[in-house]
Each structure stands twice: as structure tokens, then as C-alpha cells.
Amino acid sequence: MGARTAAIAALAGGSLAIASLERTRFRRVRTVVITGASGGIGRASALRLARNGFRVFAGYRKEADAAGLVAEATGELEPLRVDVTDPGQVDAAARRVSEAVAGQGLWGLVNNAGIPIPGPVESLPIDDLRRQLEVNLVGQIAVTQALLPSLRQARGRVLNMTSVGGRVATPFMGAYHASKFGLEAISDSLRRELTPLDVDVCAIEPGSIATAIWDRGREQADGVISEMSPEAGEVYGAELGAALRMATRMGERGLDPDRVARVVERALTARRPRPRYVVGADARAMILAQRVLPTRAFDRLLRRGMGLRRRGSRTYTS
Numbered sequence: 481m482g483a484r485t486a487a488i489a490a491l492a493g494g495s496l497a498i499a500s501l502e503r504t505r506f507r508r509v510r511t512v513v514i515t516g517a518s519g520g521i522g523r524a525s526a527l528r529l530a531r532n533g534f535r536v537f538a539g540y541r542k543e544a545d546a547a548g549l550v551a552e553a554t555g556e557l558e559p560l561r562v563d564v565t566d567p568g569q570v571d572a573a574a575r576r577v578s579e580a581v582a583g584q585g586l587w588g589l590v591n592n593a594g595i596p597i598p599g600p601v602e603s604l605p606i607d608d609l610r611r612q613l614e615v616n617l618v619g620q621i622a623v624t625q626a627l628l629p630s631l632r633q634a635r636g637r638v639l640n641m642t643s644v645g646g647r648v649a650t651p652f653m654g655a656y657h658a659s660k661f662g663l664e665a666i667s668d669s670l671r672r673e674l675t676p677l678d679v680d681v682c683a684i685e686p687g688s689i690a691t692a693i694w695d696r697g698r699e700q701a702d703g704v705i706s707e708m709s710p711e712a713g714e715v716y717g718a719e720l721g722a723a724l725r726m727a728t729r730m731g732e733r734g735l736d737p738d739r740v741a742r743v744v745e746r747a748l749t750a751r752r753p754r755p756r757y758v759v760g761a762d763a764r765a766m767i768l769a770q771r772v773l774p775t776r777a778f779d780r781l782l783r784r785g786m787g788l789r790r791r792g793s794r795t796y797t798s
């Protein structure tokens with residue numbers, strides 16, 4: 481065989497090997513773990529993926545939620561008890577998953593669990609800040625670490641449910657934004673670390689989605705308000721109230737959680753997934769406005785949009 485023929489044969493062999501690897505990836509049982517699947521986006525994603533042929537481990541904390549998921553699911557769905565802040569539960573969940581996917585590895589992990597803790601930065605109880613970061617950031621990293629060996633085995637994908645709030649920071653949600661900006665940063669670092677292993681990492685960035693998170697946010701805010709000093713109440717009370725009313729309206733106008741579930745499925749199956757998926761026109765508009773406007777102008781736009789006062793419109797009297 482001449483050198484030219486040998487080179488062509490080697491190239492053809494390489495293409496065949498790549499094609500066969502692609503086929504293997506698509507013929508396997510596609511197992512996915514989703515944290516925080518008791519409701520909202522996590523539940524919609526778990527039910528959609530199970531319906532469409534994935535084997536889904538759906539994360540829950542309360543037994544009643546596990547039973548509800550099984551009752552509603554069509555397809556293969558196994559509830560997986562995992563509070564992302566509990567190292568024992570994270571370990572046990574990872575053991576169960578790695579045993580179930582032995583030989584094949586894990587197709588995808590959707591780090592979806594999350595809570596909102598609103599409140600002005602000045603009077604946010606530090607323990608609340610720690611809890612916010614523990615659930616939305618540290619917990620996601622702990623679950624990712626525990627499942628990475630299985631993900632590496634399958635050249636799988638990590639989807640981090642960040643938020644438009646991981647790109648744009650609004651007043652009175654500083655702790656939540658810190659957690660989501662942090663998760664965006666971890667997504668970028670991890671994606672760049674895992675590139676040689678062909679494990680991809682995507683951030684999913686929804687705008688307003690109609691889920692229970694908005695009611696949970698208001699309950700959390702009631703707690704923060706009740707712990708505020710009279711002085712903090714005087715300084716921030718009215719504005720916090722306006723911000724919460726705005727949040728209620730955004731929740732009411734939010735998209736159906738299945739809109740995000742569809743994006744989750746796309747990110748899990750695309751041949752070349754995008755590093756970021758923005759979901760919703762509101763999220764796209766906010767990211768664009770922040771990019772094109774000078775920072776102070778964007779500050780004013782955000783505050784006006786939230787029904788908050790203009791700069792210097794109050795004098796400090798205490």
C-alpha cells in the first residue's frame with residue numbers, strides 16, 4: 481500500500497471510529513439525575529425526560545413528593561432522596577446512581593435545586609446568607625463532585641440551573657445573585673477543566689418562570705422583615721415591599737416550567753451543546769440592556785422598572 485492510500489485508509493478508519501462512538505452515545509440507556517425535582521422546573525424536567533425515554537433519578541426531600549413523582553411519571557423514573565446540603569445523603573445518592581449506571585456511566589446531571597432568600601444586604605442575617613450559598617452553590621458543587629466519576633465514564637453533561645439572576649443583579653436579592661453568579665463561574669471553570677475529557681457543562685439561565693419559588697421567596701422575605709431592626713425597617717421597608725410586589729407580578733406572568741424542561745432536554749441531547757441557554761424574552765432583554773447601557777443608566781432603568789425611588793430622593797434622618 482502506498483503512503484497516500486495508507487493515509488486515506490487511516491482517515492477513513494478514524495471517521496468510522498468517531499461515527500461509531502457517536503452511535504454508542506445515542507444507543508445507550510440515557511440516565512439523568514435531577515436535583516430538586518419535587519416541583520417547578522425540576523419536576524417538569526424529570527417528567528419530560530422520563531416520558532421521552534431517559535432513565536431519570538428525580539431528587540426529592542419529602543416522601544410524599546417521591547410518591548407523587550412516581551404516580552405522575554410515564555417511563556422510567558426513580559425518586560432519589562437527596563438534600564444537597566447533607567453530605568451523607570449526597571454520598572448515598574451517588575452510590576445508588578453509580579451502581580445503577582455501572583458499565584455505562586451517567587449521561588447527565590441537572591443541578592436544579594435552589595431557594596431564594598431576599599432582603600437588603602445591610603440587614604440580611606449572615607446565617608441566611610450562608611444557607612443561600614450552601615443550597616444554591618456549595619450543594620451543587622458537592623453533588624457534581626460525587627457524580628463526576630460516573631459522568632466522566634459516559635462523557636456526560638452537567639447542566640447548572642443558574643438564572644438571568646446569574647448575569648444581572650437586582651436590588652434586595654444580593655444573596656441569591658451571589659449564589660447564581662457563583663454557579664455561573666463554577667460552570668465556566670468546570671467546563672474548561674473538563675474539555676479534554678469530553679464532559680460538557682452548560683448554564684441554563686431562565687427568566688421568570690411560574691413556579692412556587694416566588695411564594696417561597698415571599699415567605700423568606702417575611703422572615704427577614706420580621707428580624708429587621710426598626711431602623712432598617714425605616715430605611716428599607718417601603719422599597720423592599722415594592723420589590724416584593726414586583727416579584728409577585730413577575731411570578732404571575734412567568735413562563736410554564738416545561739419551557740425550561742424543553743431547553744434542558746435540548747442541552748442534554750445536542751451534539752454540540754451551548755455553554756449558556758437563556759430562557760425567556762425577559763431574560764434576553766435584561767442581559768442585552770445591561771450589555772448596551774452604561775452601568776448607571778442600567779441602574780436607573782432597573783430601579784424604575786421595580787418601582788423604586790430615584791437617586792438622592794430620600795434624606796437619612798436617624
Ligand SMILES: NC(=O)c1ccc[n+]([C@@H]2O[C@H](COP(=O)([O-])OP(=O)(O)OC[C@H]3O[C@@H](n4cnc5c(N)ncnc54)[C@H](OP(=O)(O)O)[C@@H]3O)[C@@H](O)[C@H]2O)c1
Nearest residue numbers: 516517518519520521541563564593594643688689691693
Ligand atoms: N422560577 C423561576 O422564575 C426561576 C428563574 C431562574 C432560575 N430558577 C432556578 O431554577 C431552579 C428551580 O426553581 P423552581 O422555580 O422550580 O423552584 P421550586 O418550584 O421552588 O423548586 C425548587 C426545588 O429545589 C428543591 N430544594 C430546595 N432546597 C433543597 C435542598 N437543600 N436540597 C435539595 N433540593 C432542594 C425543592 O425541594 P423541596 O420541595 O423539598 O423544598 C424543589 O424541588 C432553582 O435553582 C431556581 O433558582 C428559577
